[in-house]
Structure formats: structure tokens, C-alpha cells
Amino acid sequence: MVPTVDTIRNQFLVDALVNNHKNVLIVGGTGTGKTMLIQHALSTLEQTQWMTLNINFSARTSSMKLQEILENNMEHRTKELLSPPGGRNLVTFIDDLNMPAKDEFGSQPPLELLRQWLDYGFWYERDQVNKRKITVRGMQLIAAMGPPGGGRSAISARLKRCFNLINFTFPDDAQVKRIFGTLLQLHFADFDDEIRQQTDAITAVCHENGYCSN
Numbered sequence: 389m390v391p392t393v394d395t396i397r398n399q400f401l402v403d404a405l406v407n408n409h410k411n412v413l414i415v416g417g418t419g420t421g422k423t424m425l426i427q428h429a430l431s432t433l434e435q436t437q438w439m440t441l442n443i444n445f446s447a448r449t450s451s452m453k454l455q456e457i458l459e460n461n462m463e464h465r466t467k468e469l470l471s472p473p474g475g476r477n478l479v480t481f482i483d484d485l486n487m488p489a490k491d492e493f494g495s496q497p498p499l500e501l502l503r504q505w506l507d508y509g510f511w512y513e514r515d516q517v518n519k520r521k522i523t524v525r526g527m528q529l530i531a532a533m534g535p536p537g538g539g540r541s542a543i544s545a546r547l548k549r550c551f552n553l554i555n556f557t558f559p560d561d562a563q564v565k566r567i568f569g570t571l572l573q574l575h576f577a578d579f580d581d582e583i584r585q586q587t588d589a590i591t592a593v594c595h596e597n598g599y600c601s602n
Contacts, residue, residue, distance in 0.1 A: 392566070395421060398556060402429045402530070405552050406479060411506065412530045413485070413548070416556030422532040425556075426481055430530075433479065439472055441480045445487040447539060451497035452514060462524070471526040478527040485533040486540045499547050502529065506550040 398421075405412045406429055414422045430440045441461050443454070461478065462470045472478035488496045505511055510523045531551070536542040572587040 394557070395425060398554065399425055399429065401554055402426065403432070406430075406433070406528070406530060409477065409528050411528055411551045412554065413551035414530075414532045414554050414556055415535065416532075417534055417558060420556040420558055422556055423483055426530055426532060430479060430481060437476055439474075439476045439478050441478060443480065443482050445482060445484045445498065447487055447489045449488045449498050451501040454498045454501060455511060455514065458524075458527070459522075462527070468520055468522055470522055470524045476526070480527060480529050482529060482531040484540070485531040486536065486543050487533075488541075490541060496541065496543070499543060503544070503547045503550060506547075 402412060402414070402425060414426065416422050433440065439461075441458075443457060458480065459470060461472070463473045465471055482502075485499070486496075488498045490496055501511060505524055506529070509525070510521050513520045513522055529551070533543070534540050569587055572590060573584070576584045576587060
């Protein structure tokens with residue numbers, strides 16, 4: 389990652405929210421560095437106090453499968469209480485939060501499961517006759533999503549209000565040139581001086597033709 393003013397600012401906000409046990413939702417277009425920044429933030433957490441879980445949503449993600457994944461990464465303290473093992477905190481990173489397909493009622497079941505837990509702190513068992521209420525403690529969410537469109541849906545306001553929302557914008561022209569110029573300099577570090585001196589010209593040409601934004 390090539391640091392910029394925006395990435396440093398965003399990194400500070402994400403680190404502060406995660407370490408204070410706040411749920412975070414990061415929104416931004418492709419290429420704004422959402423996933424990379426989140427993964428970097430999670431990699432710096434103290435492993436004796438934190439554990440992490442990565443989940444990628446798709447159009448086929450179901451609430452049943454999501455609940456199964458979450459429960460498999462926690463342990464039952466009692467029959468009706470789930471929490472992360474070892475007394476640690478679980479940070480669950482969900483990428484493409486708004487990808488699950490909508491059902492016939494216009495809702496997205498995996499997101500409704502998360503909203504129920506965020507609002508009330510529990511969900512219900514799926515495989516038992518009595519459908520016990522399961523309280524879930526010691527978990528927090530950090531999620532990323534792109535703007536609606538292209539298979540992504542607009543999430544409900546009831547879910548959105550449960551998160552601290554951060555919008556990642558695409559870097560301006562000067563930052564784009566700096567990012568790709570730095571990457572080219574590293575790539576051409578072992579080449580002859582004549583080639584290394586062309587990095588600025590190559591970056592300028594790529595940016596003018598729109599290749600840097602892709």
C-alpha cells in the first residue's frame with residue numbers, strides 16, 4: 389500500500405473504532421482500498437485479545453449459512469450463550485455486505501439476521517424443535533460494500549443505523565499519479581537508468597488514458 393493523506397486518515401478512524409468495539413461499515417467504489425485497509429487494520433490486532441473472521445457475501449449467501457459460520461467460530465458458554473473462545477473478542481469482516489439477493493418480500497435474509505443481532509443481541513436456533521434464543525456476546529462487525537448497482541442492492545436504513553459509516557472516495561489525480569509512480573519505481577528498481585527515468589512519463593500516459601483508474 390502506498391500511503392496517502394486519505395489512507396492515513398481512514399486508517400486512523402478504522403483503528404480507533406475497532407479498538408473501541410464499534411461496528412463499522414465502509415462504503416466506496418472499486419479501487420478505493422476498502423478491503424486492503426480493513427485487512428491491514430485486522431492484522432495489527434493483538435492476537436491474545438482478538439480473533440478475526442473473514443466472510444465474503446454473494447448473491448447466494450443465506451441467513452442459515454451465515455449463522456452456521458458464525459456459530460462455528462464461537463463456543464457455547466451455556467446452552468443459550470455464545471461467545472468467542474479463550475475470552476477474546478471476535479471481529480467479523482464481511483466483504484460485499486449488500487450482495488445477498490433479495491427475497492420475495494424485498495428483504496435480504498442474511499442482513500436481517502445481522503440486524504436482529506445488532507439490535508437485540510440474539511438470534512434463534514435453527515435445528516431444534518424449541519427454537520431457543522441464543523445470546524451472542526463478544527463479537528463486533530466491520531463490513532465493506534460498494535454503491536448499489538451491478539448486483540449490489542441498497543441496504544435498509546434500519547441496518548445502516550447500526551454502523552459507524554465511513555465513505556471512501558477515489559483518490560484525486562495527484563494521489564493517483566503518486567501511487568502508480570511509486571509502484572513503477574519499485575518495479576523498475578533493478579532496470580537500467582534509462583528505463584527508470586521513464587517512470588514519470590509512463591505514469592502520465594497511463595493516467596491520461598484512464599488506465600490508472602482501472
